[in-house]
Amino acid sequence: MLDSQPPDRQTIADRLAGVGYVADGALATALQLMDLLQRPLLIEGEAGVGKTEVAKALAAVHDTRLIRLQCHEGLDRADALYEWNYQRQLLAIKTREGLDADETEAHVFSERYLLERPLLAAIRQPVAPVLLIDEVDRADEEFEAFMLEVLSDFQVSIPELGTITATAIPRVVLTSNGTRELSDALRRRCLYHALDFPDVEREARILLARLPGIDTTLALQIARLIERIRKEELTKTPGVAETLDWAAALVGLGVTRLDEARETVFETLACVLKTREDRARIGREVVDRLIGKVA
Numbered sequence: 001m002l003d004s005q006p007p008d009r010q011t012i013a014d015r016l017a018g019v020g021y022v023a024d025g026a027l028a029t030a031l032q033l034m035d036l037l038q039r040p041l042l043i044e045g046e047a048g049v050g051k052t053e054v055a056k057a058l059a060a061v062h063d064t065r066l067i068r069l070q071c072h073e074g075l076d077r078a079d080a081l082y083e084w085n086y087q088r089q090l091l092a093i094k095t096r097e098g099l100d101a102d103e104t105e106a107h108v109f110s111e112r113y114l115l116e117r118p119l120l121a122a123i124r125q126p127v128a129p130v131l132l133i134d135e136v137d138r139a140d141e142e143f144e145a146f147m148l149e150v151l152s153d154f155q156v157s158i159p160e161l162g163t164i165t166a167t168a169i170p171r172v173v174l175t176s177n178g179t180r181e182l183s184d185a186l187r188r189r190c191l192y193h194a195l196d197f198p199d200v201e202r203e204a205r206i207l208l209a210r211l212p213g214i215d216t217t218l219a220l221q222i223a224r225l226i227e228r229i230r231k232e233e234l235t236k237t238p239g240v241a242e243t244l245d246w247a248a249a250l251v252g253l254g255v256t257r258l259d260e261a262r263e264t265v266f267e268t269l270a271c272v273l274k275t276r277e278d279r280a281r282i283g284r285e286v287v288d289r290l291i292g293k294v295a
């Protein structure tokens, strides 16, 4: 805890900016509520809008551990919660041959043989960590069901050991790209924030925060051009990571104004457009037209 009074949203935004994350007011409010109500925050948005980075920035702000559960198809309890170390259990059973069977059973189902996975690890941290459940829409719906106990009660039931309750309530961030509909039960337990691509002003601030030394006018021009490019019909809309790569490339190549470096802008579009179709769609004339509007 940084202070006893919950910080206001401007303070939250300032602290995030201090670790390089530029949040808008709505996200700062969502994070404020997350702390106030001690509820998980579900962040939904397109690829590259800065969902995962929110959790990393939160961990940096609170100077605490980031525990990450990367979701994927087939993710199960053993990957997410805990599993027993079967090999060590078997060895122990062998060495205890001839001893009391009940005692051996109690022994091998004790803490020593438990392998904790991210969800259990998160609730057992002495200092509240940030738990990132990333791309939850990639996991199967059944996975959500057993995650709910952790998200609503911050506890995990292990039949052989009993119920383990959180020592400190973790800050939980879930992200989703919306590739499938999440269950109502999961949504009900979380606060919700829809994260969009940043507007021009915020994207320029992101460039200034992440690329120290970039010229302010150039940052604004790049942010405006990216906004224009995103409005073109593309198969893969560039995210903030692409903007950052592109800006770093342009700065590295000595560009100071986009309108004075049209050829370089065109040649470096590989940082931003990642499919053959999109490269074909944004030809030299389109670049000229778009630069005309941002300069």
Ligand SMILES: Nc1ncnc2c1ncn2[C@@H]1O[C@H](COP(=O)(O)OP(=O)(O)OP(=O)(O)O)[C@@H](O)[C@H]1O
Binding pocket: 020, 021, 022, 023, 045, 046, 047, 048, 049, 050, 051, 052, 053, 054, 175, 177, 206, 209, 210, 239, 240, 241, 244
């Ligand atoms: N608001 C922001 N402030 C600072 N940097 C940002 C911001 N948003 C995005 N970034 C940068 O953009 C990169 C991409 O963001 P991130 O990985 O969080 O996107 P994502 O929404 O999780 O994408 P995906 O759905 O593909 O996982 C980050 O590494 C970070 O450097």
Ligand SMILES: [Mg+2]
Binding pocket: 051, 052, 053, 134, 175
């Ligand atoms: Mg992500």
